[in-house]
Amino acid sequence: MSREQNRSPLEAADDHIVAGRAADGDPTAFAVLVRRHTPVMRAYARRILHGTADVDDVVQDAFITAWEQLPTLADPARVRSWLMRITARKAIDRLRATRVHADVTDLEIPAPEGTSPQARAEARAGVAALSDALQHLPDAQRQVWVLRELGGGTYSEIAEQLDTSESTVRGLLARARKDIIVRMEQWR
Amino acid sequence: MNEHDTPDARILGLEPEDLDGHTIEELSDYLEAGCRPPDPAIDESPGCRIALEALERLRRLSPELLAADAEAEPEPDDSWVQRILSGIALDAHSGRRIPITVPVANADLGITEGAVRGLIRATENALPGVLIGKSRFDGDVTVPGEPVRIQLDVSVPYGEPIPGLVDRLRHEIDVRLRDHTTLHITAVDITVHDIRRLPDPTEEDR
Numbered sequence: 001m002s003r004e005q006n007r008s009p010l011e012a013a014d015d016h017i018v019a020g021r022a023a024d025g026d027p028t029a030f031a032v033l034v035r036r037h038t039p040v041m042r043a044y045a046r047r048i049l050h051g052t053a054d055v056d057d058v059v060q061d062a063f064i065t066a067w068e069q070l071p072t073l074a075d076p077a078r079v080r081s082w083l084m085r086i087t088a089r090k091a092i093d094r095l096r097a098t099r100v101h102a103d104v105t106d107l108e109i110p111a112p113e114g115t116s117p118q119a120r121a122e123a124r125a126g127v128a129a130l131s132d133a134l135q136h137l138p139d140a141q142r143q144v145w146v147l148r149e150l151g152g153g154t155y156s157e158i159a160e161q162l163d164t165s166e167s168t169v170r171g172l173l174a175r176a177r178k179d180i181i182v183r184m185e186q187w188r
Numbered sequence: 189m190n191e192h193d194t195p196d197a198r199i200l201g202l203e204p205e206d207l208d209g210h211t212i213e214e215l216s217d218y219l220e221a222g223c224r225p226p227d228p229a230i231d232e233s234p235g236c237r238i239a240l241e242a243l244e245r246l247r248r249l250s251p252e253l254l255a256a257d258a259e260a261e262p263e264p265d266d267s268w269v270q271r272i273l274s275g276i277a278l279d280a281h282s283g284r285r286i287p288i289t290v291p292v293a294n295a296d297l298g299i300t301e302g303a304v305r306g307l308i309r310a311t312e313n314a315l316p317g318v319l320i321g322k323s324r325f326d327g328d329v330t331v332p333g334e335p336v337r338i339q340l341d342v343s344v345p346y347g348e349p350i351p352g353l354v355d356r357l358r359h360e361i362d363v364r365l366r367d368h369t370t371l372h373i374t375a376v377d378i379t380v381h382d383i384r385r386l387p388d389p390t391e392e393d394r
Binding site: 035039047131 | 243245256259262275276277281302305319322381
């Protein structure tokens with residue numbers, strides 16, 4: 001992959017410096033955050049959305065909200081997990097919107113299986129088995145598992161995001177873990 | 189408990205009857221609490237131990253999955269970055285208006301907090317390798333003559349004596365702010381947040 005031109009010296013600085021500076025209104029620093037965290041935000045959104053084509057829109061929306069809210073970020077060094085939380089919110093909003101329109105037009109365009117970035121990622125066996133198990137989970141279980149395990153969300157955050165109760169989240173998470181473990185054992 | 193040598197037969201048993209009455213939800217909580225305080229009823233149950241191990245394996249694998257997914261995503265190109273930058277309001281963080289006192293009647297001059305931060309950041313151009321992070325103003329910048337303390341985070345290059353570098357930076361900031369504002373700066377507190385090894389210039393032309 002060829003390196004882009006016009007790289008900022010800020011690329012070498014850590015998130016504490018870069019996010020602190022972006023919060024002060026420096027678009028150059030914000031561009032560095034965009035470059036640095038786009039891949040993980042895309043990957044995360046892709047896992048939540050599961051085969052819809054809205055990943056880029058979700059990540060773009062997340063960054064625009066992040067720019068507006070950066071001054072409220074207490075610890076700039078933790079910008080990555082903060083961006084992940086915003087990504088989750090945007091992805092879930094998107095899912096809701098899609099669900100409403102689902103019977104009008106078919107907005108869910110499944111990603112072509114073999115060529116998705118996830119498919120390419122599955123080099124190592126354990127990761128591949130986990131990825132496979134996730135694909136087979138029912139939507140609600142998969143969303144809860146992804147928000148918890150990949151996003152690091154708390155039970156109450158996830159309950160709020162999915163508009164449900166904490167006990168439902170716990171139940172779904174336990175079932176998701178059970179299903180994943182059983183399927184991964186079979187995969188071996 | 190006569191199945192010691194055939195763990196495979198029980199490996200998929202994740203129902204309460206396989207877990208001596210415990211549930212996966214309970215075991216997940218136990219694992220998240222670092223298996224503290226120890227619960228002998230769980231620790232001494234072979235079924236629970238097998239389930240705990242499987243849960244632990246899964247927990248270790250999750251960040252690896254995210255890392256592998258992220259690695260498989262294309263590197264964001266300039267057009268993607270531009271697409272996002274074109275959607276943000278560049279003046280979103282201009283902040284408070286800082287008055288500039290001038291010895292002229294009826295003049296009302298001011299500069300935004302964001303612009304002053306920009307001035308502070310620009311001082312890094314005079315000190316190669318220094319990168320300025322967040323800056324804060326302690327004191328009411330909207331009232332002329334109020335004492336204001338400036339705090340900032342910086343990243344510095346490896347190999348350069350830090351005290352001298354910080355003194356030069358403080359001096360630069362002082363000069364710039366005196367030239368462009370009428371702020372009454374009482375101190376510039378600089379926190380060196382990290383030290384970076386600069387890329388070897390001989391490796392630049394790859």
